[in-house]
Each structure stands twice: as C-alpha cells, then as structure tokens.
Amino acid sequence: MDLIQTIEQFAWIGWLVLILVFLVIEMLTLDFTFLMLSIGGVAGLGSDLVGAPLWLQVVIAAIVAAVLVLFLRPPLLKRLRRGEDPALSNIAALIGLAGQVTSTVSSTSGQVKLSNGDVWTARIDGSATLEPGMHVRVSRIDGATAFVTSRDLTSPDDPTHDATSHEETLP
Known part of the structure; x- marks a missing residue:
C-alpha cells in the first residue's frame, strides 16, 4: 500500500482532529468563525465516508465553510448582539x-x-x-x-471653538 492510499484510507481521522481543534478554538474565541470551519470539516468528513477522493473532500469542506462564513455567520452575529446595550459603560x-x-x-x-x-x-x-x-x-x-x-478656555483645535469670534476687523 503506498502513501497516497494510506492517507486517503485514514483521512477521516484527520477530519475528526481538525473538527475538534476548530471547536476548541471556537470555544475560546466565541465569534462563530471556527464553528463554521468545523462544520466545513464535518462536510469533508461526510464526503470521505461516502468515498470521495481526498482532493474533493478538501474542496467540499472549503466551499461549505466559505458559504457558512459569508452567509450564515453575519446574521447569527447580528441576532446574538441584538440585545446588547449600545451605551458605553x-x-x-x-x-x-x-x-x-x-x-x-x-x-x-x-x-x-x-x-x-x-x-x-x-x-x-x-x-x-x-x-x-x-x-x-x-x-x-x-x-x-x-x-x-x-472647557472655559477654547482653542482652535476644539470642535466647539467659534472661529468668527476671533476674526480681525479690516480697516
């Protein structure tokens, strides 16, 4: 058995490790990017289980992850932050x-x-x-x-400064 066949035979282990690593990173960052990448990894694992070649598994995982990051992540973030208080504290x-x-x-x-x-x-x-x-x-x-x-002494750099009050009158 050559190296390529061995890699393809055990690719599912690589997908599982990648999924777990992405999930751990997601738990630390909490911004849905690595969650989407891990779901892409699940798609790659699924394509491996149905017998797709390794190059196709990688393409499927990349496409699924990209679509999720571009189209699912923004509405999730918006929904997550909907209840936030926009006021400074x-x-x-x-x-x-x-x-x-x-x-x-x-x-x-x-x-x-x-x-x-x-x-x-x-x-x-x-x-x-x-x-x-x-x-x-x-x-x-x-x-x-x-x-x-x-605030009693205004300067030209102050946005509330009134430049007209300091104009010189011409003779």
Whole structure:
C-alpha cells in the first residue's frame, strides 16, 4: 500500500482532529468563525465516508465553510448582539464627560463633580490650575483619578471653538 492510499484510507481521522481543534478554538474565541470551519470539516468528513477522493473532500469542506462564513455567520452575529446595550459603560462612559471643579485642580490634587453626579478626585496635566466653578471635560481616567481639561478656555483645535469670534476687523 503506498502513501497516497494510506492517507486517503485514514483521512477521516484527520477530519475528526481538525473538527475538534476548530471547536476548541471556537470555544475560546466565541465569534462563530471556527464553528463554521468545523462544520466545513464535518462536510469533508461526510464526503470521505461516502468515498470521495481526498482532493474533493478538501474542496467540499472549503466551499461549505466559505458559504457558512459569508452567509450564515453575519446574521447569527447580528441576532446574538441584538440585545446588547449600545451605551458605553464604566470608564468608557466617563471619557469626554463634562464637569465642574469643586476643589482647585492642579497636577497633584483636586476634585470635580461630573455631569452624571459623580464626584471624582481630579488632576490636570501640566502646571496650570483650575479654580472652583470652572467647567472641565474628562480626558482620561487613571485608577480612581479623572484627568481633566478646561472647557472655559477654547482653542482652535476644539470642535466647539467659534472661529468668527476671533476674526480681525479690516480697516
């Protein structure tokens, strides 16, 4: 018996191993790609059991997997994520949030009350200070400290900046 015949005779073992590997990877990733590949492997195994040559088994497995990935996976993902809350939560929801300084904010200390009602320990990058009553925006969170920037001083990079207010009048 030559090598090709041996491979074709025991191809079903290769298909089973491939299916199991894809299923284990799917359990770790949970995004249906490897599930579709494992179903393609089942199609390859089925074609082996009915006596198809190895090249045809591979073609059938590849076509089935490609069709499933392209046409079945997207609606499954959409249906799976239908109930998700699209709102940001936790730290992601705080970035960009407006607030007001309640205790002078410097690079070492300070406190702000955010628009959601939370009071946070706050810092500012650099040597500037922000006095109580000034309006701020959260730029990042580091542990339990909100790093803020002033909203009272607008700059040309600020999307709320009004360029017309700084135009020079021509004589």
